[in-house]
Amino acid sequence: xxxxxxxxxxxxxxxxxxxxxxxxxxxxxxxxxxxxxxxxxxxxxxxxxxxxxxxxxxxxxxxxxxxxxxxxxxxxxxxxxxxxxxxxxxxxxxxxxxx
Amino acid sequence: xxxxxxxxxxxxxxxxxxxxxxxxxxxxxxxxxxxxxxxxxxxxxxxxxxxxxxxxxxxxxxxxxxxxxxxxxxxxxxxxxxxxxxxxxxxxxxxxxxxxxxxxxxxxxxxxxxxxxxxxxxxxxxxxxxxxxxxxxxxxxxxxxxxxxxxxxxxxxxxxxxxxxxxxxxxxxxxxxxxxxxxxxxxxxxxxxxxxxxxxxxxxxxxxxxxxxxxxxxxxxxxxxxxxxxxxxxxxxxxxxxxxxxxxxxxxxxxxxxxxxxxxxxxxxxxxxxxxxxxxxxxxxxxxxxxxxxxxxxxxxxxxxxxxxxxxxxxxxxxxxxxxxxxxxxxxxxxxxxxxxxxxxxxxxxxxxxxxxxxxxxxxxxxxxxxxxxxxxxxxxxxx
Numbered sequence: 001x002x003x004x005x006x007x008x009x010x011x012x013x014x015x016x017x018x019x020x021x022x023x024x025x026x027x028x029x030x031x032x033x034x035x036x037x038x039x040x041x042x043x044x045x046x047x048x049x050x051x052x053x054x055x056x057x058x059x060x061x062x063x064x065x066x067x068x069x070x071x072x073x074x075x076x077x078x079x080x081x082x083x084x085x086x087x088x089x090x091x092x093x094x095x096x097x098x099x
Numbered sequence: 100x101x102x103x104x105x106x107x108x109x110x111x112x113x114x115x116x117x118x119x120x121x122x123x124x125x126x127x128x129x130x131x132x133x134x135x136x137x138x139x140x141x142x143x144x145x146x147x148x149x150x151x152x153x154x155x156x157x158x159x160x161x162x163x164x165x166x167x168x169x170x171x172x173x174x175x176x177x178x179x180x181x182x183x184x185x186x187x188x189x190x191x192x193x194x195x196x197x198x199x200x201x202x203x204x205x206x207x208x209x210x211x212x213x214x215x216x217x218x219x220x221x222x223x224x225x226x227x228x229x230x231x232x233x234x235x236x237x238x239x240x241x242x243x244x245x246x247x248x249x250x251x252x253x254x255x256x257x258x259x260x261x262x263x264x265x266x267x268x269x270x271x272x273x274x275x276x277x278x279x280x281x282x283x284x285x286x287x288x289x290x291x292x293x294x295x296x297x298x299x300x301x302x303x304x305x306x307x308x309x310x311x312x313x314x315x316x317x318x319x320x321x322x323x324x325x326x327x328x329x330x331x332x333x334x335x336x337x338x339x340x341x342x343x344x345x346x347x348x349x350x351x352x353x354x355x356x357x358x359x360x361x362x363x364x365x366x367x368x369x370x371x372x373x374x375x376x377x378x379x380x381x382x383x384x385x386x387x388x389x390x391x392x393x394x395x396x397x398x399x400x401x402x403x404x405x406x407x408x409x410x411x412x413x414x415x416x417x418x419x420x421x422x423x424x425x426x427x428x429x430x431x432x433x434x435x436x437x438x439x440x441x442x443x444x445x446x447x448x449x450x451x452x453x454x455x456x457x458x459x460x461x462x463x464x465x466x467x468x469x470x471x472x473x474x475x476x477x478x479x480x481x482x483x
Binding site: 012015020028 | 195196197255292293300302303304311315317318322
């Protein structure tokens, strides 16, 4: 588990210090975008048919397969719900996040 | 090795020799045989590339962008409405500083639906931050694809290699297809400074505040300004290895010319025939073919036309409510110069109407008969 680094405001004095393309300077290993999520996918592994469709469709590579079953990486899952929509066994529920 | 091939396939061979690694395309009209041959090359392993068949041109460019940011050399091709559908993604490619190379067959925009040539499709994309090369022969098409990859990858700016529908795309010409080993020596593998990789994951193209966005655009323009010199440098390098120079413009008998025809695309070679005929008749005509439109070759245009008595720009395109676009840009290049001849703006050949030597004869006759242009646009060949 990688701990979140302390955020520092990056200020460029000149364009010469800036990267050529718009990109994050920090590694995305620290910038955990899962905090944007309002609803979270919860997989009912009892009814999962191990088809891998949720893994294939996830636009953020936030589903990983372990022992042929899917698990969600909540550090990056933004809760788009595509996995739940595409799941042929209808075993992924989108559950509201409580803050 | 010399082969008789059509312009579409000149693009395919160029992309093959450049060792494109990812090719994404939508295979239905207005697509041409460019990607058909490339898909065959991928299937029979002549080309070791991933061919991605997508559901639209927007997706084709999106797939090229994804592959390019991951560090692959990418190629696609399209035309007219297909290019228009890519519009949003063209900004993503240039703003993301991705050296995608694309072939565009200049086809007229519908409606009325047309598969014949004019330049409004590519010129509608002139402000997207792509370099634009307008070719006049199948040989030039093939050579330019290879050069475009080199220039694009050096500057991290995408390129469009453009050719006229039918006049080149489906016309067969003898083309020298260079040896792969020599092309490899000219064009090294694509090695981007940063790329999308799980080993060091970064986010690309994210929210950019007013504090930084302005500078990114400044950097894109500054790098675009390096392109003219780099195109000439890589063009000379190409000439040393393959015997053919690839420059920004091509001037033909302009040195002592009283009247210079400014042209682009295949009309440029037609104009040469007309210039030869006019010279025989005692008219000192010359032809300046603008090959690279973005970045615009300001210095070359200024230097070549400054001693002429008159300049006639022939546009196979129109900016509605304004002028032909080459006419606009030639005039803007000459603004404020000590010596600048009167510039006449002609529009001809829209929708694939033929431009022939007699078209140029008519243009020269009109230009010589007046001291300065009396109309904003002089239309050639409109039935009215």
